[in-house]
Amino acid sequence: MSTYDVKKPSRRAFLSGAAAVGAGVVTSSAARAQTADPLIVESQDWAQSFGDGVDATPYGLPIEYEGDVIRRNVEWLTADTVSSINFTPIHALDGTITPQGCAFERHHSGAIDLKKSDYRLMINGLVDTPLVFTYEDLERFPRENHVYFCECAANTGMEWAGAQLNGAQFTHGMIHNMEYTGVPLRLLLQEAGYDTAGKWVFVEGADASSNGRSIPMEKALDDVLVAFKANGEALRKEHGYPVRLVVPGWEGNMWVKWIRRIEVTNEPVESREETSKYTDTLEDGTSRKWTWAMDAKSVVTSPSPQAPITHGKGPLVITGLAWSGNGAITRVDVSRDGGKTWETARLAKPGEKMALTRFYLDVDWDGSEMLLQSRAMDETGYVQPTKAQLREVRGLNSIYHNNCIQTWWVRENGEAENVEVS
Amino acid sequence: MSKYLKSLTIALTASCLAAPVMAEKLGLGRAALPAEIAAWDWDINAKGDGLPVGSGDALDGEEIFAEKCAACHGDFAEGIDNWPKLAGGADTLDHEDPLKTVGSYWPHLTTAYDYIKRSMPYGNAGTLSDDEVYAIVAYILYSNDLIEDDYVLSDENFMDFEMPNADGFIVDDRAEAEYAIWSGEPCMTDCKDSVAITMRALVLDVTPELDTNAGATEASASAAPEAAPEPEAPAIDMELAAAGEKVFKKCKSCHQVGEKAKNRSGPVLNGVVGAAAGSVEGFKYSKALRDAAQDGLIWSEAELTAFLAKPKAYLKGTKMSFAGLRKEADQAAVIEYLKTFE
Numbered sequence: 091m092s093t094y095d096v097k098k099p100s101r102r103a104f105l106s107g108a109a110a111v112g113a114g115v116v117t118s119s120a121a122r123a124q125t126a127d128p129l130i131v132e133s134q135d136w137a138q139s140f141g142d143g144v145d146a147t148p149y150g151l152p153i154e155y156e157g158d159v160i161r162r163n164v165e166w167l168t169a170d171t172v173s174s175i176n177f178t179p180i181h182a183l184d185g186t187i188t189p190q191g192c193a194f195e196r197h198h199s200g201a202i203d204l205k206k207s208d209y210r211l212m213i214n215g216l217v218d219t220p221l222v223f224t225y226e227d228l229e230r231f232p233r234e235n236h237v238y239f240c241e242c243a244a245n246t247g248m249e250w251a252g253a254q255l256n257g258a259q260f261t262h263g264m265i266h267n268m269e270y271t272g273v274p275l276r277l278l279l280q281e282a283g284y285d286t287a288g289k290w291v292f293v294e295g296a297d298a299s300s301n302g303r304s305i306p307m308e309k310a311l312d313d314v315l316v317a318f319k320a321n322g323e324a325l326r327k328e329h330g331y332p333v334r335l336v337v338p339g340w341e342g343n344m345w346v347k348w349i350r351r352i353e354v355t356n357e358p359v360e361s362r363e364e365t366s367k368y369t370d371t372l373e374d375g376t377s378r379k380w381t382w383a384m385d386a387k388s389v390v391t392s393p394s395p396q397a398p399i400t401h402g403k404g405p406l407v408i409t410g411l412a413w414s415g416n417g418a419i420t421r422v423d424v425s426r427d428g429g430k431t432w433e434t435a436r437l438a439k440p441g442e443k444m445a446l447t448r449f450y451l452d453v454d455w456d457g458s459e460m461l462l463q464s465r466a467m468d469e470t471g472y473v474q475p476t477k478a479q480l481r482e483v484r485g486l487n488s489i490y491h492n493n494c495i496q497t498w499w500v501r502e503n504g505e506a507e508n509v510e511v512s
Numbered sequence: 513m514s515k516y517l518k519s520l521t522i523a524l525t526a527s528c529l530a531a532p533v534m535a536e537k538l539g540l541g542r543a544a545l546p547a548e549i550a551a552w553d554w555d556i557n558a559k560g561d562g563l564p565v566g567s568g569d570a571l572d573g574e575e576i577f578a579e580k581c582a583a584c585h586g587d588f589a590e591g592i593d594n595w596p597k598l599a600g601g602a603d604t605l606d607h608e609d610p611l612k613t614v615g616s617y618w619p620h621l622t623t624a625y626d627y628i629k630r631s632m633p634y635g636n637a638g639t640l641s642d643d644e645v646y647a648i649v650a651y652i653l654y655s656n657d658l659i660e661d662d663y664v665l666s667d668e669n670f671m672d673f674e675m676p677n678a679d680g681f682i683v684d685d686r687a688e689a690e691y692a693i694w695s696g697e698p699c700m701t702d703c704k705d706s707v708a709i710t711m712r713a714l715v716l717d718v719t720p721e722l723d724t725n726a727g728a729t730e731a732s733a734s735a736a737p738e739a740a741p742e743p744e745a746p747a748i749d750m751e752l753a754a755a756g757e758k759v760f761k762k763c764k765s766c767h768q769v770g771e772k773a774k775n776r777s778g779p780v781l782n783g784v785v786g787a788a789a790g791s792v793e794g795f796k797y798s799k800a801l802r803d804a805a806q807d808g809l810i811w812s813e814a815e816l817t818a819f820l821a822k823p824k825a826y827l828k829g830t831k832m833s834f835a836g837l838r839k840e841a842d843q844a845a846v847i848e849y850l851k852t853f854e
Binding site for chain 2: 162163164166168169170171172198200213220221222224231232233234252253254255257260274281282283292298299350351355357358359361365366369377378381382395423427430467473474479486499509
């Protein structure tokens with residue numbers, strides 16, 4: 091172990107919770123108090139005077155004490171923030187729905203400012219009548235509501251080379267999960283009279299990158315949505331306001347934002363985003379293309395490096411997220427000893443197709459070290475693989491689609507670190 | 513509840529959840545006009561459908577590339593800093609760190625045309641003429657040693673060109689290659705004899721420092737000295753400024769000016785002439801520039817001229833990946849243009 095000594099542990103001062111624990115295990119608990127708690131026995135301002143009136147925040151933001159629950163960027167990953175990515179603070183969230191305001195962003199030419207009144211959607215190519223829709227037109231089609239996760243194909247990509255970024259936000263935060271309201275793409279294609287012989291649709295956005303992608307017709311007719319609401323309200327600018335594509339279970343790059351054109355074709359375009367990027371290079375140098383589905387995956391979100399245990403031994407809630415682009419999550423197992431033994435976790439709700447599932451394992455922590463892992467299974471019988479299993483098949487250069495089992499080393503003082511185990 | 517009742521409930525719920533069915537068209541939307549389709553339908557597929565008539569060679573391409581692409585991709589398409597490298601990397605795909613470029617990785621040349629035509633230059637997308645795109649594609653091929661510099665690439669011979677990695681791709685085979693081995697009842701106990709930590713993230717130490725004052729903007733501006741006292745506002749040579757506006761096109765992919773200007777990969781340049789260096793709020797400057805600002809650098813015309821001539825030589829470590837304005841007339845003109853923005 092000596093070769094892995096950490097030279098500058100003090101740099102991790104951002105783990106303010108962990109730092110507090112490091113100073114000595116905190117045993118504060120109201121039940122054990124010897125002296126009366128001033129927060130109870132002394133009168134407090136908030137219990138005497140007024141709080142804010144109803145119009146203080148016409149559109150509310152989280153209270154200032156939650157100010158560290160924010161998207162974060164890893165600057166050295168990209169050259170420029172307008173063609174870059176940031177990460178959802180999954181370590182600090184619970185439940186499954188991601189609030190729009192902290193849901194990760196990925197732009198190729200920046201988040202554009204596009205008014206509903208300036209919005210146009212064109213359907214052309216192999217159709218009876220090429221059509222143009224306004225935003226208002228879209229609102230007149232029958233619409234559906236679905237909860238789906240959107241995961242960037244590069245989520246956890248840094249882990250191919252080994253344990254690198256120290257936090258669930260950075261290793262697994264290129265994901266969000268929202269309830270979308272939108273029109274099935276199938277209905278729009280029917281409206282234009284698509285040629286049933288057409289094998290593909292090419293979709294592109296209104297931004298400068300256009301981010302064009304080819305989607306097989308079978309998927310387009312199945313569950314793809316042209317969405318304009320998320321979690322009940324308009325999409326945020328950074329997620330494609332006013333209209334984006336939702337491609338359930340498939341890599342986030344295909345969820346074209348600010349979607350402006352859908353072309354029915356016989357051939358895939360083989361655009362930049364589906365050849366030079368979002369293709370997965372194997373050890374022998376050949377690359378997989380059209381790796382659209384996101385395989386089953388899970389991660390413990392707490393405890394984790396940014397969410398250390400601060401309460402000492404005793405009751406501990408281990409929790410995390412699981413998802414699969416191939417169907418519903420049916421089971422999640424958790425290991426506390428690096429994969430030697432596993433316990434089946436409790437799912438907060440039965441898994442839903444192509445949506446995040448929250449799991450809990452409620453344990454009595456004895457205060458000893460843990461090597462925490464989680465392993466998801468989906469309705470197809472697929473079992474989330476280990477890093478070693480993935481590398482054996484794919485090598486180290488795939489960049490995308492890393493759905494490995496993640497390990498957090500939780501120390502006796504409650505601090506956690508991203509590690510790799512044998 | 514009996515089993516029977518439960519399943520009945522499920523069946524009823526399912527029927528209520530049925531997806532909308534549309535027997536007939538709703539008559540929504542309007543027919544797209546040919547001119548509208550032509551304005552948006554630019555994509556070119558791997559079979560070459562959509563390639564416009566035109567041509568260009570690497571000699572022309574080199575000039576266009578130097579002006580419009582090299583700030584990010586380098587004079588020789590070798591890529592600057594984290595910007596994409598477009599050349600090199602032949603035979604590296606099975607190496608530890610493959611270099612994936614247009615030459616070494618891209619399976620179809622059509623992809624280069626399609627992408628450059630629609631999405632480049634970065635920050636000024638869709639402004640290249642068809643011939644310019646042919647010339648740039650030719651220059652990228654030339655930079656990859658795939659053609660001679662006088663080879664004229666055109667819609668006529670474009671599809672004859674076979675990319676070195678054309679056969680390097682297979683369609684997703686995870687279902688066959690992986691799913692069978694990663695399925696079934698997984699091990700629950702005694703799954704391995706021992707567990708040892710083999711790698712730790714803290715050793716590599718590449719995680720960004722988290723700002724404990726979350727949401728607060730970087731306080732780089734606070735370190736900057738006060739701006740120099742306003743000099744006598746000099747008269748602006750409008751003719752020179754107009755010439756500068758043209759030169760500024762080279763700067764536009766990274767810098768904005770004017771009322772609605774926002775920081776991009778470079779800071780907003782309103783009022784930069786005569787201002788203290790490193791003083792644009794909300795922009796994250798390089799350490800080199802922050803240090804210079806701390807030492808009191810003021811962007812006088814003389815300092816700006818020296819910076820613009822050779823940015824990297826003037827300020828080692830600057831984030832500005834621009835090669836520089838070689839012509840003195842261009843330097844003076846662009847500074848004059850910048851003076852027009854307060």
